[in-house]
Amino acid sequence: MIVAERKPLAEILDMVRDCKKILVLACRGCVSVCSAGGEREAEILASLVRLGMKKNGKSCEVIEGSLVRQCDREYIDGIDQWQGQYDAILSTACGVGVNFIANLRPDDNVFPALNTTFFGGSVEQGIWSEQCAGCGDCVLHLTGGLCPVARCAKSLMNGPCGGSVDGRCEIDPNVDCIWQMIYDRMGRLDRQQEMAKSAPIRDWSSAGHGGPRKQVREDLTVS
Amino acid sequence: MSFTPDIRLFSCHYTSQQSCAHGGRELQELGFPENIQITRLPCTGKLEVAAMLKAFEDGADAVYVVGCPVDGCHNVQGSQRAAKRVAAVREMLQELDVEPERVRMYHLSRGLHPEFIEAGIEMNRCIEKIGPSPF
Numbered sequence: 001m002i003v004a005e006r007k008p009l010a011e012i013l014d015m016v017r018d019c020k021k022i023l024v025l026a027c028r029g030c031v032s033v034c035s036a037g038g039e040r041e042a043e044i045l046a047s048l049v050r051l052g053m054k055k056n057g058k059s060c061e062v063i064e065g066s067l068v069r070q071c072d073r074e075y076i077d078g079i080d081q082w083q084g085q086y087d088a089i090l091s092t093a094c095g096v097g098v099n100f101i102a103n104l105r106p107d108d109n110v111f112p113a114l115n116t117t118f119f120g121g122s123v124e125q126g127i128w129s130e131q132c133a134g135c136g137d138c139v140l141h142l143t144g145g146l147c148p149v150a151r152c153a154k155s156l157m158n159g160p161c162g163g164s165v166d167g168r169c170e171i172d173p174n175v176d177c178i179w180q181m182i183y184d185r186m187g188r189l190d191r192q193q194e195m196a197k198s199a200p201i202r203d204w205s206s207a208g209h210g211g212p213r214k215q216v217r218e219d220l221t222v223s
Numbered sequence: 224m225s226f227t228p229d230i231r232l233f234s235c236h237y238t239s240q241q242s243c244a245h246g247g248r249e250l251q252e253l254g255f256p257e258n259i260q261i262t263r264l265p266c267t268g269k270l271e272v273a274a275m276l277k278a279f280e281d282g283a284d285a286v287y288v289v290g291c292p293v294d295g296c297h298n299v300q301g302s303q304r305a306a307k308r309v310a311a312v313r314e315m316l317q318e319l320d321v322e323p324e325r326v327r328m329y330h331l332s333r334g335l336h337p338e339f340i341e342a343g344i345e346m347n348r349c350i351e352k353i354g355p356s357p358f
Contacts, residue, residue, distance in 0.1 A: 008318065009315070009318040009319060010318065040271070040273070043273045044272050044273050044276060044315075047273060047276035047277060047280060048276065048315060048318075048319070050280060051276065051279060051280060051319060051358050052319050054358050055319060055320075055321070055357050055358055
């Protein structure tokens, strides 16, 4: 899922400082699962914005709403139900949701309430970690399912750097060296010999270095 | 400036059970501040962050929570969960540049003990000193 976290309140309050009617818009997708921008978090944020604005001596009406997702145009149309009730949308979706609102509602002000952090999973309750970089050219079949692009600080493709010590990364002793993990795992799977093959020079254009990425599935398009 | 704080207490059913008996008459006799409004919950683990913030929106000067002892919650971890949510609200108040002392967690034994009264008196004194809510 896409993992995100709420921006500092001071930053949010500064964004909406001149607004008179704010719609705090939750997303019931990924950010709901990572407890950053679902209905519960939007309710909390709306309350905090009301308190913050009041403390700053500003009069402001704050309402809450939610959409199934904010990354599909069908759901964005649902914003119509609050028409006339807001002069700005404070979205608790990830950056994709904020962009979709900006794309599809050209006359609406939209502000991000979250910092979108990474693609990850919940390793235990309340803790999430990055697992995928969305680089567009997956190498997991070569690395036992563990991603060196997302989980190596240097995104190395041919084994660890000299900073790998006792299975830990030099950037932080609490961070596992993913190449050590790959090596150990490939050993358990009796596939370590596959690691002797050098990975070719990587073309990073698929990772966004070639500009914004787009995907077209002709079998699914309707026009 | 002297003022009477509006204090909201969220207390678990077990901790406040005897405290609320006889319409709270015994509480008053023991000196529990009358300006503290008690809301009883099945378990403080049920208490949401939003409910504490709503209390401030509704005019509370302070909110405190009384739940079971940390290792003796009737619902195992309910009061521990409440303590984490109280800590989260304290951080939110700090983000708003408001005194975190306006929110507090107490872990107390079940029934009407002197500590239940003392917690109320302590909270009341603390907020009288800090002053009215800035909200």
